[in-house]
Amino acid sequence: MAETTIQMSSVMADMKRPFLKVTNRWEYLDRYLPWWKGYIRYRLYAIVFAAIGVGTIFSVPPLGVLCLAASTYYYQIHIHRKERIESKRTVIIGH
Amino acid sequence: MIGVSDVKQHMQGKPKPEMPGSWILPGVNPLSAEYMRPENTQSPQPEFKGNMLPVYVPMTAKDKIHGDKPVHNAELLTRNEYLNAQLTEDTRDANIASAYKTYFLAWVCLGLTIATYFIHPYVAAVFAYLSGHYWAWKELGVSWGREWYKGKMLIYTS
Numbered sequence: 001m002a003e004t005t006i007q008m009s010s011v012m013a014d015m016k017r018p019f020l021k022v023t024n025r026w027e028y029l030d031r032y033l034p035w036w037k038g039y040i041r042y043r044l045y046a047i048v049f050a051a052i053g054v055g056t057i058f059s060v061p062p063l064g065v066l067c068l069a070a071s072t073y074y075y076q077i078h079i080h081r082k083e084r085i086e087s088k089r090t091v092i093i094g095h
Numbered sequence: 096m097i098g099v100s101d102v103k104q105h106m107q108g109k110p111k112p113e114m115p116g117s118w119i120l121p122g123v124n125p126l127s128a129e130y131m132r133p134e135n136t137q138s139p140q141p142e143f144k145g146n147m148l149p150v151y152v153p154m155t156a157k158d159k160i161h162g163d164k165p166v167h168n169a170e171l172l173t174r175n176e177y178l179n180a181q182l183t184e185d186t187r188d189a190n191i192a193s194a195y196k197t198y199f200l201a202w203v204c205l206g207l208t209i210a211t212y213f214i215h216p217y218v219a220a221v222f223a224y225l226s227g228h229y230w231a232w233k234e235l236g237v238s239w240g241r242e243w244y245k246g247k248m249l250i251y252t253s
Contacts, residue, residue, distance in 0.1 A: 021253045025244035028251060029181055029191065032174075036182055085182075086175040093177065094169050094248035 025093060032085055039081035045074040174251075181240060186232060194236025201229035 049071035057064030159165060182192045186200075204226035212219035 017253055019252060020250050022248060022250050025247040025249045026241050027245075028249045029178070029240075029244065032178055033191070036178070085178055087173070089174045090252055091172050091174055091177050092169050092250040093172060094250075095167070 028091065035081050035084050039078055039085060042074045042078035042081060046071050046078055049074060169250075177249075186229075189232070189235040189239045191236060191240035194233050194240055197229040197232040197236060201226050201233055204229060 049067045053064045053067035053071055055064075056067065181190050183190065186193045186197055204222045208219045208222040208226055211222060
């Protein structure tokens, strides 16, 4: 017979704001729509700046270098937006 | 504090659900709702009714819906799973992402209708058909992805 270990897992938190909040599904989705749009927009910026940078790095080196820098800049911002959307935070949807 | 009067007011004029269970406000156990005190006189709390949405509470745990699917009154998801279901790129899903996409496609097809009308009206008719097709899917996406979900409850950790 397997032994069972009971372990305390509760956490007492003196939190002023509520731990769980109730809203509707559209309002929650609406909160993250700007992040989703930003993810798409900055991904496009990163691709466009990378293409311009690769195209002009030998013909117009100053412009090419700047565009490649901008490409990595927007690439990191797009990663941040993506991680915000793909969070593992829990939501409970009611039927 | 949710009282019996709130529950009765919510249930008033609504048809009896076909599924076994009851439609009731969140926070009220359906088995003890009728035994609740009408008002909390001991420790009165400010009433906030902005987020009162109906929640389906099954009375038995063994019921099935749509064949073999068990009846649950709530589903536990991650934000990733919930948002991915709403923001897929499939235009046939009738969600908010397809509403954005088909709105754009409808205007593109309308422009092509005007442009190709001077080439041949039959070609313009094809794009006119597509324009109406995409506009209908945009309406469906707004209806299901925005308006329908305004009446559906969601609980999240703050």
